Amino acid sequence: MGNAASPSLSGYRILIVEDEPEIAEILFSFLTREEARCMVVRDGGAVREALWRWHPQLVLLDMKLPKRNGWSVLADLRETHPDLPVMVISALGDDVDKLSGFRLGCDDYVVKPFNPLEIVARASVLLRRGHVAAPIIATSHGALRIDRGGFRAFYGDRLLDLTRVEFLLLDALVNVQGRVVSRGFLIETALDGDAFDRSVDPHISRLRQKLASVAGAQVTIAAVHGEGYRLDVVG
The missing domain is CATH 1.10.10.10 (Winged helix-like DNA-binding domain superfamily/Winged helix DNA-binding domain)
Structure with missing residues (x-):
């Protein structure tokens, strides 16, 4: 169930793009605790198919990914899914990296290590801005x-x-x-x-x-x- 610190994410589909199993598990655990529906992919090359198959309403995107890095994935997302919210979660914390992320079109940028409750709160904000596609049934x-x-x-x-x-x-x-x-x-x-x-x-x-x-x-x-x-x- 959702806690008092943040609105429930009940029913929202969140795609977690993260190759580190421990971090992916932390994100998955905290988001599903808020009743979100989560899917994890481990490399940048799997993102396109995940989008076609699952129609996520929010993407949590690492930058250092195998097969296809997060910068390339983000540029592709902005071209094909301009209204899909994207939160970058990356160990790349320099100002130049953050600016590059925002210039490519990410909606939020969080530096690792992070507080999982902060991710939940930020995800709630992004999903309630009014640009999230309706579920495809x-x-x-x-x-x-x-x-x-x-x-x-x-x-x-x-x-x-x-x-x-x-x-x-x-x-x-x-x-x-x-x-x-x-x-x-x-x-x-x-x-x-x-x-x-x-x-x-x-x-x-x-x-x-x-x-x-x-x-x-x-x-x-x-x-x-x-x-x-x-x-x-x-x-």
Whole structure:
């Protein structure tokens, strides 16, 4: 439950981009205590897919990240999601670093080490400024429709009989509208990250069979060598 020191963050989706497990765990713990819904990604290269898949309403962004640094991620966020609040949380505490962050468009800049309660309070302020996108409950791609509120998927007016994992896989594929989704991201979102690289393949195979039973060749899941999977929808 929210405490007296700060408004509740109940229901808000917060993306934590942090490669240090201890810091990510502290942020996750304090924010979920305020009833926020949190997702953690460990490198800058995973941010784009997380945005497509999860539609966060606030991003907490470290600067020193593997694969793609936080400066690059921040510049990309300001181009593609100009109204999405971004709080930088970084060990880079020099004035020049802070100025660079604000020039690139961050909404707040906190230097490590930090007080977790301060992060909660600052997050509350950013989320209540009025520029936060409303939650996306339903997504469609052609005749496929995802109802996240009801945890259901439809082809036309036909309800698909999917397991939890199959629903999450289809949700991720539908949400990116024909782009390729990596195996790693599918494992993180549908299998809770507790799996090896090829463990998603049997679930994709069963999902293909269920889609074919209602849509025939109109809906297919293509394997893209070395990259992942892509959902193709005709009509």
